[in-house]
Amino acid sequence: MSTRPRRTAAALALVTLTGLAVACSTGEGAPAAGPAASGRAAKDVHVAFVAAAANLNFSQEMMEGAKYAGQELGADVQAVAPPGPDGQAEVGLFQQVIATAKDGVGVMTLNPELFTRPAADAIAKGVPVVAADVPLSGVTTLVSNDNPAAGALLADAVLAGLPADAKGTVVLGVPTPGIPVLDLRAKGMKDRLTAANPNLTVLGPFDSKQPPDENYKAWSGLVRAHSGALAFMDAGDPAAFNLPKIKQEMDADWLCGAFDLNDAGLAAIKSGQSVGVVDPQHWLKGYVTTRLLIERALGKREIPKGFWDSGAAMVNKDNVDEIIARQKGAEAKAAWYKKLIGEQFADVAGRMKPLS
Incomplete structure (x- = not known):
């Protein structure tokens, strides 16, 4: 890599979004209500999503999608990012959250080379890791775009x-x-x-x-x-x-x-x-990544291996007002993405492509 995001020694501004274990209406394609196959209550599932930079749109969107997956399924979701692009700081956050997010961690990073060892260590401890947007060495599931x-x-x-x-x-x-x-x-x-x-x-x-x-x-x-x-x-x-x-x-x-x-x-x-x-519909990436981790913990499905293409769309003068309306709040985003969620989870095995 010819350049990397600036790595500062400044104190981290930890951005935490926690999905409370509350009763929520499930979106189209969400698992039906009822006891989990694993015998665990959703409120006892703890996962995390670690993003690259709290001040950039792609991270903000992914963290919001991760948060909504936790709210929808009733699980505890912690979403964190350093204040700005800082690979070393993000690794530090990852190493912090795996102490409590025993049911899995989603990761989006601009410095994948820094995550090779930390991700391998987490997986060796039994903590599942799913990559969002950027592939990670040793991680067998990627949620991203073509x-x-x-x-x-x-x-x-x-x-x-x-x-x-x-x-x-x-x-x-x-x-x-x-x-x-x-x-x-x-x-x-x-x-x-x-x-x-x-x-x-x-x-x-x-x-x-x-x-x-x-x-x-x-x-x-x-x-x-x-x-x-x-x-x-x-x-x-x-x-x-x-x-x-x-x-x-x-x-x-x-x-x-x-x-x-x-x-x-x-x-x-x-x-x-x-x-x-x-x-690139980053909200959906955060949602899919986090939902896969939660569903595994609940015994709903194993995390599929390979590349999950979550899709992308052009925003221009013809549809910008629709997207501005979608971006006004969490519920507006969830409602807009409901159809896509249903379509993408209708056939999870058939959706996956080889990582290569």
Whole structure:
């Protein structure tokens, strides 16, 4: 990996979301009420979800999905993340939560190389581990996206805003080079752009940095260096608001798009400053990962091995209001995702693909 998120020695701001063991109406596809096959009460099940950064959308969404799975099934769920991207701090949180989350831990990290030994140690102690978004060495279940296809979605949105015979440059950025999820998104963008229009010159992907302030500086420099480009595209979260901000500050007319959801990024779509963002539906990843752990503890099913493709969707001016409404609160998100949950859990064994 050519760069990693900044690792600081600052004290951790622990973000904890606990699903209380309360009676909740189950969503479509949830296990029927009744005694667990394991003989355990749901309130006695303790799992955790460890995410990469409390200040970034993808982590926030996954933790909310994990929390809802606990509320829905009546289990105790602890969701934690360091304040910002900090791989060593995240490992420390993981090692803390496995002391109490004996029924399993879901992990989403931007530093998978740091989790090889900690994950192996947890599994050796009998604590199941499921990877979300980014694969982990030695972990046999991954809940993620078809990332080349997700990158192609964003490329299609940019292509729709350009003349069919447009000739010029498109600049790509990846906020954490070396992370397979992000690199594959960029590959999907590049492959679709060049296949659709051979007149386009695709540059990058360049390192656009993960921390929001560093991402802004990196993209400001890239835009100045390639001021004649037709479009700027990023595989990550901070650029969803930073690229439109730079575009507005420069009074420019190039196109831009990125990934993930945040209020500023959605507002930029409404105002026309962004062609859109790809929503990797991170809430669903957190939910699926956590539900699989809970259901195993309750004896409902074994955790399936392989890759669970949780899906992705394009957010543009046509559906941005619907997504803004979905993002207003936990219950709105749960209601919106109910159909997808039912569809994805209808045939769990048939859904799984090989990890390779």
